[in-house]
Amino acid sequence: MHIDGKIEDGYVIICDEDHSFVANHLGLAVECTHCGRLALGVDLAELLFSSYEREHSTRNDAMETSTVTISR
Numbered sequence: 001m002h003i004d005g006k007i008e009d010g011y012v013i014i015c016d017e018d019h020s021f022v023a024n025h026l027g028l029a030v031e032c033t034h035c036g037r038l039a040l041g042v043d044l045a046e047l048l049f050s051s052y053e054r055e056h057s058t059r060n061d062a063m064e065t066s067t068v069t070i071s072r
C-alpha cells in the first residue's frame with residue numbers, strides 16, 4: 001500500500017490490490033475501504049517522506065547546476 005498523492009480531502013492511497021481510496025488523515029493504521037487491508041500510517045508517511053526527499057534533492061541538483069552555468 002502506498003500514497004499516490006495528497007488532495008484537499010486527504011491522501012489518495014493505492015492498496016496492493018490496486019484499489020484506490022482516500023484517507024482523511026494518516027492515523028495509526030489506514031484501512032482499504034474495498035478489501036479491508038491495513039497499512040500503518042507511519043509506513044505510508046515514511047514512503048511519502050522519502051519520495052519528497054528524492055524530489056527535493058533532485059531540485060537542489062538542478063538549482064546548483066543552473067547557478068554554475070550562470071556564474072560561468
Ligand SMILES: [Zn+2]
Pocket residue numbers: 015016017018019032033034035036037
Ligand atoms: Zn484493497
